Amino acid sequence: MERGLYIAASGMIAEQMRQDQIANDLANASTPGYKADRVTQKSFADLLVSNSATGQVVGPLNMGVGADKMVTDVSPQALRDTGEPLDLAIAGEGFFAVQTAQGVRYTRNGQFGASTQGTLIDAAGNAVLGQNGQPVKLGAQGGVDAHAVGVFALTGPAKQGDNLFTGTAAGAATGTVRTGALEGSGVDPARTMVDMIASFRAFEAGQKAIQTIDDSLHRTATQVASVSGSA
């Protein structure tokens, strides 16, 4: 019986994690090149419950649920025209590469600027790399040649923050670079709100289950031995 308390609590904890992810998505509804996440849940291993007196099998008992994986949807999003010559977007698959102090990182956020050396840099000052791994040089007018900017296919992209992804580059990707545009955020507000409500109700249901079990335990403790039948 009291197992149910912990099973319901595990569900509430898993929903909390989902809500954290949803809040982060909603906070990034305007972040160019942001990729939305999804938290998947899995049930813990089932236990086989049997009658301890007769040994007769009652059936499997699930021990609750846990947040299993976070999956990032890296599919390309719609591009938005900005008219800024150093706003870049990738139409199709692929990532920009930037040279950070920790090594090469990848991003879909193309809000770039110019460095004093006349090269293309991101908002944090990291050099944007061409397909050859060298910093991209700007043209005489301060613009950038879209073909000079590298677009890399990435295996195992994982978020690092600051719009950067880690992963292993696997050559050129199929996407093409557009100047004067940015990729929108991958957050779909309507879908995220629905997910948020669904998760909220699941959380609430977990609480109700705990209260119901608590009620039953209360009655067991106070009424089973009551002779008069009054609580």
Place this chain on the structure above:
Amino acid sequence: MLEGLYSAAAGMAAQQERIDGVANDLANTSTTGYKHVRIGFRDLLYSAQGNGAGPTVMAGSGAAAELIGRSQGQGPMQDTGQPLDVAIQGPGWIQVKREDGSLALTRDGSLRLDAEGRLTTKDGLLVQPPIKVPAGTSPQDISIAADGTVRVGTAPPLGAIKLVTVPAPDGLQALGGNLYAASTASGAPMDAADATLTQGKLEGSNVDVGDAMVEMIDAQRSFQLASKAIQMQDQMLEIANQVKR
């Protein structure tokens, strides 16, 4: 627990900064030579949820706004007919000397003559290098060529309004009053090769009111979205509190 409260609050703060930037742009739709800001966003750190969750389940910390720089897009040319109004076309700035002796850059080309016949900005800052016209010269007789050469009538040139540019205009420090200062982030000023002057015109603000309004609406709605996440997290905390009645 419920880190989302803070992630969503960070998202709201980022949208607020964006609204501040857009509001400033909208206030400067008639400012000569004004360049609108480029606001960027980034997501923040991700940390493992732990608590029995799989290793890939991360809690993100929200979003932050950052100033990428200013758009260097050309503003519209406005015909003023004033002989001392000059509009800069292309990447370039007029260099002026501030009251404290430091140099600043401006794209506001509404020039004046001071009491000594020197070219100044409308705030009285001297154009660098200084150009002095002979006493008693009428502004109507002054001609300013595309390369900045200043002449009075058919007399030999008195000098030239020098246009400068910097390697990274995003690094320019805004001083207010249409002035910018070169910094280590922008690099030192150098001769502008691709900029020309047009006499009798001024460069208007490059703020597109339509774009700015759309940006404002987007920012307000995104602000609202993040606030909904906070409300939801608050209700969850309330529910968690009621587990024990």
